Amino acid sequence: MQKSQRLIQMMMLINAKKAFTVQELADEFGLSTRTVTRDLQELSELGVPVYSVQGRGGGYRLLQERLLPPIAFTESEAVALFIAGQSLQYLGSVPFEEGTVSALHKFYHYLPADTKKQIDRLKDRVAVWSPHRKMSPDCLKVLMQAVMTRSAVTIEYDSRRGTEPRDIQPVGLYSSNGYWYCPAYCLQREEYRLFRADRIRSAGLNPSIPFRDEVDRRTLRNPPDNTGAETLSFTIELTPNGVRSLRSDQWFGKSINRREDGSGTATIRIAAENLAFYADLAWGLGADARITEPTEAIEYTKRKIDAMKSLYV
Structure with missing residues (x-):
């Protein structure tokens, strides 16, 4: 196996394991621990966020922001992804704005010169328009993270009764007509509600709230039967x-x-x-x-x- 192929496979294995020892990788690839140590050093220099854990039972761990292995795209796929990502800028806020900007920058940087010219011609000529409604991207991030990590959230929500705290377990998050919506189970009301994200003043994950599997079985394609008491x-x-x-x-x-x-x-x-x-x-x-x-x-x-x-x- 060529070294480049080995490093890619090692990166994929590390992403899957998150925590590992040099001996485990040596056994997996049939290499010496010395060679594995050199490979890990090289991966670290390439940007793979691995760090060593000292002491008994130590080894290596991967930071939360993992790197994906290289992915090959056709020219048409590259153009489609770039335009799709750019179209998000017309939304007032997105829960992954920084990641989108960073990804598009990396993506564009490594494109062939002729493909860059084609994409440059499409800028401001192809778009998915959406009403620009400003809201907190931080709250959107928390709601999306809650869905990803199976967590509940404590929010401060503006309603007809004023701003009040709510404990919710989000079902999902979607945008329509420029607004972001979060169908969720409200623990205070003991029923499903539809929350407008622009009315959420603050949001934070709350690990002290037990996660409900029956709520997690709901999706945007399988929405709750009721999203409001009145x-x-x-x-x-x-x-x-x-x-x-x-x-x-x-x-x-x-x-x-x-x-x-x-x-x-x-x-x-x-x-x-x-x-x-x-x-x-x-x-x-x-x-x-x-x-x-x-x-x-x-x-x-x-x-x-x-x-x-x-x-x-």
Whole structure:
């Protein structure tokens, strides 16, 4: 086996083991402990984060940020990954922003010159637009880390009752229309809730909270049956233009009942605390959408109309 191949295989084995001794690697590769020690030194110089553990039962350990072995990409794969990564910049915040910037920088640096030119031509010409809504990337990181490490989280959350602490076990994390959402099991309410990440003021992993396997079995494709204690029926009347605007919407799209003339209605169940969010969404459609229920949403919209009129008196 060539030395380069051996180092790659050793890197992969180290990533899998996390903790190991020189003798274990020597037995695995059929090498002397002296050769393995030299290989580890070389891997360390290449950036593999291994460090020695002194004392009885010592050996080597891998730092939390492990390096992946080299991966070969075709030119089309490289372009696809670069554009996908770049498109994330249009989101107000992402839970892995630093990693994305760093990865794209490394990726771009090692591309052939002609491929770099092709990618440079695509900059600001190909994008996945998303409304820019600012929120805490630190809270997003904690929520994502909780999903990855099977942990619960203590948050400070803004609700209609003000800012209050909540202990939650996240089911997942997703972005829609520029907002990040976290469906989670709330231990205070003893039920599933849908949390808006921009309303989370602080978040921290809480290892003292027992992890619930039944919650962990839920995913974004297998969502909880209920995500709020108090729900309302929200209905809007749509013109043909309104139908066209909402037919691809995540919340209303599948609920639209279309008429022969192209107009239609849409009815969904919403959490009462998110009433203003959905009313504002209908407001954005102007005269192409009219809320017919609930009464609270109609009154909310009337107040917005009155406030708007007062600006043009």
